[in-house]
Structures are given as structure tokens and as C-alpha cells.
Amino acid sequence: MRRRFRLTLRARLTLVYGGLFIAGGVLLLMLTYSMVERGIPDEQQIVQGMQSNSESAAPPVPGDSLGATQDFKILVTGEVWAEALDTISNEGPQALLLVSLGTIAIGWFAAGRMLRPLQRITDTAAEIAESPAADKGLHRRIKISGPRDELRELSETFNRMLERLDQSFDGQRTFISNASHELRTPLTVTRALLEVAVHRQDASADVRLLGETLLEVNSRHERLIEGLLLLMRSDRELAERAYVDLSDVAEYVVAQTPSGEVTVTADCEEAPARGEPVLLERLAQNLVENAIRYNTVEHGWVTVTTCRDGDLAVLEVANSGPVVPAFEVEGLFEPFRRFGTERLATASKGAGLGLSIVRAVAKAHGGEATAAARPDGGLVVTVRLPAAGD
Numbered sequence: 001m002r003r004r005f006r007l008t009l010r011a012r013l014t015l016v017y018g019g020l021f022i023a024g025g026v027l028l029l030m031l032t033y034s035m036v037e038r039g040i041p042d043e044q045q046i047v048q049g050m051q052s053n054s055e056s057a058a059p060p061v062p063g064d065s066l067g068a069t070q071d072f073k074i075l076v077t078g079e080v081w082a083e084a085l086d087t088i089s090n091e092g093p094q095a096l097l098l099v100s101l102g103t104i105a106i107g108w109f110a111a112g113r114m115l116r117p118l119q120r121i122t123d124t125a126a127e128i129a130e131s132p133a134a135d136k137g138l139h140r141r142i143k144i145s146g147p148r149d150e151l152r153e154l155s156e157t158f159n160r161m162l163e164r165l166d167q168s169f170d171g172q173r174t175f176i177s178n179a180s181h182e183l184r185t186p187l188t189v190t191r192a193l194l195e196v197a198v199h200r201q202d203a204s205a206d207v208r209l210l211g212e213t214l215l216e217v218n219s220r221h222e223r224l225i226e227g228l229l230l231l232m233r234s235d236r237e238l239a240e241r242a243y244v245d246l247s248d249v250a251e252y253v254v255a256q257t258p259s260g261e262v263t264v265t266a267d268c269e270e271a272p273a274r275g276e277p278v279l280l281e282r283l284a285q286n287l288v289e290n291a292i293r294y295n296t297v298e299h300g301w302v303t304v305t306t307c308r309d310g311d312l313a314v315l316e317v318a319n320s321g322p323v324v325p326a327f328e329v330e331g332l333f334e335p336f337r338r339f340g341t342e343r344l345a346t347a348s349k350g351a352g353l354g355l356s357i358v359r360a361v362a363k364a365h366g367g368e369a370t371a372a373a374r375p376d377g378g379l380v381v382t383v384r385l386p387a388a389g390d
Contacts, residue, residue, distance in 0.1 A: 009118075010111045017107035018100060025096045033088045117142070117151040121158055128162075138166040180225045187225070191218050224353070241365075243388055244280050246271035246315045247306045253284040254304055262292050262300040262319075271306040271313040272388040275365040283361040284315060286354040287381055291319035297377065312367075313387045321378035329371050329379070333359045358383065 198211035
């Protein structure tokens, strides 16, 4: 579908200025022509004027040219007015055209100056929207100057909105960080006590079974807290970036991740990128672990591939599994959301943060993470990051 050509606001304002001026100039030119045309005396008036002048005038004195001059003025009046009409009709449009061009040029610069605060607002909003981290750029403010008009009020309102958003993001990060750290200590103590109780020599079978179950629940809570911390960290702007080959990361993760009865294969080509190695390793680990964890079919498999596609470094993880409806795929990237369950973190399987962390890490590196459902079941999750220069 072809995009319709649309003029900018500056161009439309300029056209409005120029159109109004041209319309007013044409109307003024027509009124002037009409007024001049109605003021021209006809031939009968000229004759009557000549007769009245000759009857009332004194006999001419030899050498006196006053009477002759008056007669000459009356006689040439029609020709002078006719020439004036010709001048208005011929040279008037040319003058109007030249003045209109100058007015349009002045209107172009005037519109640009008037819209300059609006352009600053647009540039600031674009910088914030294009930032890889969610909170990057919220500290920016629009420099306000000039009279207190509608554009200045808009700038002040936009600055207040940015300030509120910045405070909201700061409060969210502080809350998650404090809550996660506060919860880590009691969970660590609980795990230590459970391990002591389970490994006691006089512990009964029921106590050991209960202890192992509680240790699994405690371990899941620890993973949830680590995921929240990692999700908060990945939403921030990366301060330092290092050279990382996604093929090395993927091969290492595949070798270190237990797969059970699921067959995991890696077909990795060079895929250089720049980023934080720890976060990229966690990204790959989450993808592989999710692909194995939700691979509930018999003879399940997982394939991990990396390659370079132009200016992008690509990591793709595909797996077998249950059929996922296409409308469910995008929701899997939401926190605490898993296929086939409500938006709650239950005690089964993972914490529901795997793909959320993957997408957050990809965005922090200036890339994207997408997923597509396989017709035979399972998913294909693709991560595209800007490739590192040679």
C-alpha cells in the first residue's frame, strides 16, 4: 500500500499565509480597478465640461496660456484614466506575484520560528522513545524561552509529565531492588535450616520428603527473586559494552544446561555483537532452559542456531512441544505469564520471567526478541542484536 504524501505543518502554515495574502491582494487589485474605472468621465461629461469652461472663461489674453491649459486637461483626462487602467490590469498582477513570493518566503521562516518549540518537544520525545532502556532519557527537559503562549504551556506540561514518569520509574526500581534484597536473606536462612533438617541422621523418611519439597519451593522463590533483579538490571542502559560472539555463548550454554531426555543440538556460526557478556549468557540460558522445560512431547528436541545476517547478530532457539495458538505467542513475553496458565506464578516449572528477561536484555542491547508458533507444536524464538563492527 502506497503511503499518501502529506505536507508538514510548517508547509501547511506557509500555504495558508501565502494563500490568504494572494486572495487579499487579488481582491484589493479588483476593487482598485473597479474604483478607477467608475471614476473615469465619459465623453459627454468631457464635452459638457469643455462648453461650461468656455462659456464661463474670460476672453483669452494674448500670451496667456491658462485657458489653453484647462482645455488640455479636460481633453486628456480620458486618455490618462485609460492608461491608469491599463497599468493596473497589466502591471498590477506582476507586482502582486512578486510581493506574494516574498510573503511566502517570509511566512516559511516565520512558521519555522513559531514551531521551533514544538520541534524541540518532538526531538525530546523521539530520543526517549528510541532509547534501548525504558528509563533512559526521562531526565531530559525541554529548554523553555520566549513569551508565555500555548507552545510554552505545552513545553511546561511535557516537562512535568517527564518528571512524573522519571519519579515513577525510580520508585519502581527502588521498590523491586529493596524488596528483592530483603527477601533474599530469609530465603537463604530457610534453605540452610531445611538442608540441616533433611541431612540429619535421625530424620525420618517423611521429614526428608517434606524437606526436599520445601527446598524445591524455596529454590523456586530464589529464582524468582533473581529473575526480578535481573529484569530490573536489564531495563537499564548498558554502561559498558564488550565484544561477544553469540556462537560462543550459545555453545557454552548448551554444554552446561542439563537436557534430560530432550535432544539439544547446536548449529552455531559466528555472530559477533557488543554488549554485556553476563546478560547475554543469561538471555541464551533462559531460551534454552525454557525450550527444554516446556518440551512435553515424546522424543522432544531443541535446536540452537546463531549466524550473522547483514548488520544483525541472530540467535534462534526452536523446540518441539504442544501447539501454541498464534494469539498466545506475544503474551508469553509478559512477566509471570506462561502458556496454558493464568497470569500467576505457581509452584510448577519456572517463575514466568524467562521470556520477559530475554526481551528486556535484547532491548537493552538495541535489539529485539520475537517468537513464532510452529505448526507442528513448539516455538521458534529469535533474538536479533546489532552486529559488532569488523
